[in-house]
Amino acid sequence: MSWWFYRSGEHGTHELWAIDFDPLLTIFVLGIPVAILLIDGLLSLFLLSCGFVCLLIAKVSLFRRGVWVSWGPRLMSVGNAKLYRVGYLLISIGAFLRVFLHV
Numbered sequence: 001m002s003w004w005f006y007r008s009g010e011h012g013t014h015e016l017w018a019i020d021f022d023p024l025l026t027i028f029v030l031g032i033p034v035a036i037l038l039i040d041g042l043l044s045l046f047l048l049s050c051g052f053v054c055l056l057i058a059k060v061s062l063f064r065r066g067v068w069v070s071w072g073p074r075l076m077s078v079g080n081a082k083l084y085r086v087g088y089l090l091i092s093i094g095a096f097l098r099v100f101l102h103v
Contacts, residue, residue, distance in 0.1 A: 002018045002019055002020045002021065003019045003021065004016065005017040005041070006017055006051060016022060018080065038097075041098075043097060043099035044094045044095070044097035044101070045098075046094070047090045047091070047093050048094035048098070050094075051087045051089070051090030051091035051092075052091065053087075054083050054084070054086050055079075055088070055091070056088030057083075058073070058083040059075060061076060061080050062076065075086065
């Protein structure tokens with residue numbers, strides 16, 4: 001199996017790139033560590049901490065401008081607003097896993 005990418009060359013010509021990869025290897029490389037973390041209950045803590053780090057990175061831009069209290073991503077740049085939303089998504093998924101799947 002391969003991924004196919006269409007790129008424009010230097011002179012406007014279209015190029016087709018085919019990158020081979022093994023989907024079963026991807027499942028083993030990503031799936032087995034996630035399953036181990038899920039069984040140990042560490043996945044939820046990992047997602048919670050990654051979400052907090054994303055929020056912190058997004059908020060640093062506001063702290064540098066002197067905005068210490070703000071609600072939502074309204075005052076952030078587009079990239080930081082996306083990171084802010086990803087942070088809250090990771091925190092909510094981690095909280096869901098911690099509450100409902102905790103053994």
